Amino acid sequence: MIVEQIWTANAYRNFNYLIACAETGEALAIDPLDHKKCLATAKAKGWRITQILNTHEHSDHTGGNAAMVAATEAKVLAHANAKDKIAGMDRGLKAGDVIKIGKTAELEALDTPGHTMSHVCLLAHADRPALFCGDTLFNAGAGNCYNGGQPEALYETFVNQLARLPDSTRVYPGHEYLARNLEFTLDREPGNADAEGLLGEARHHDPAAAVVTTLAQEKRINTFLRLQNPTVIARLRQAFPDIGEAPDARTVFVRLRELRNRW
Numbered sequence: 001m002i003v004e005q006i007w008t009a010n011a012y013r014n015f016n017y018l019i020a021c022a023e024t025g026e027a028l029a030i031d032p033l034d035h036k037k038c039l040a041t042a043k044a045k046g047w048r049i050t051q052i053l054n055t056h057e058h059s060d061h062t063g064g065n066a067a068m069v070a071a072t073e074a075k076v077l078a079h080a081n082a083k084d085k086i087a088g089m090d091r092g093l094k095a096g097d098v099i100k101i102g103k104t105a106e107l108e109a110l111d112t113p114g115h116t117m118s119h120v121c122l123l124a125h126a127d128r129p130a131l132f133c134g135d136t137l138f139n140a141g142a143g144n145c146y147n148g149g150q151p152e153a154l155y156e157t158f159v160n161q162l163a164r165l166p167d168s169t170r171v172y173p174g175h176e177y178l179a180r181n182l183e184f185t186l187d188r189e190p191g192n193a194d195a196e197g198l199l200g201e202a203r204h205h206d207p208a209a210a211v212v213t214t215l216a217q218e219k220r221i222n223t224f225l226r227l228q229n230p231t232v233i234a235r236l237r238q239a240f241p242d243i244g245e246a247p248d249a250r251t252v253f254v255r256l257r258e259l260r261n262r263w
């Protein structure tokens with residue numbers, strides 16, 4: 001399985017992805033908003049895009065579908081419940097569905113509500129697992145919930161699904177927000193050495209050659225995966241005294257999400 005991360009350089013800082021079978025050259029495009037860049041990359045690599053996969057229904061993820069279908073006749077896949085929200089959907093996905101790409105690449109659909117209620121993440125069980133997580137999990141952050149999402153559902157997705165994946169899982173999000181998210185982590189947990197170390201790099205890195213984190217690393221730098229951390233809880237109590245001395249993880253997550261909305 002070959003993964004190509006495509007930096008769109010747009011205002012929303014979207015990442016698009018191509019996943020290709022090394023044997024047949026068939027490729028799947030994830031959220032190909034910048035259809036021109038995706039098509040040019042596929043052409044340069046000698047790949048044929050046969051499927052488009054939308055992680056969710058927002059237009060910064062689906063906006064390239066029509067042009068991509070016109071150019072390639074690729075099939076459009078997304079969460080089954082997105083069928084009335086995404087034009088021209090060919091296949092509705094449920095948890096556990098397998099998406100084959102050529103002969104050698106395969107993705108498993110995870111049903112991951114929270115950012116929206118019809119959001120899928122894709123898990124590749126390669127030698128090193130990879131997670132394509134749309135607007136659910138970002139590098140050092142979590143998706144917002146104010147365009148059709150629910151923070152409690154996002155919490156469940158984080159705790160019951162994403163945090164349980166292998167630590168070696170590489171994280172491929174739908175947007176590049178690394179530096180800003182690390183700044184939030186450090187605002188919530190001053191002195192987090194891992195976040196400080198990566199922030200210096202993140203402020204200067206070229207998103208076209210972005211840092212790819214692992215889930216193990218996310219557990220060190222992502223506040224939304226550090227819900228039991230005493231500093232995170234103590235700092236949160238300063239903002240929300242009503243949470244008490246021993247808030248449960250769900251409360252910590254939801255209040256962190258609320259703080260991040262206005263941070």
Ligand SMILES: [Zn+2]
Nearest residue numbers: 056058115135
């Ligand atoms: Zn979105």
Ligand SMILES: [Zn+2]
Nearest residue numbers: 058060135174
């Ligand atoms: Zn987005």
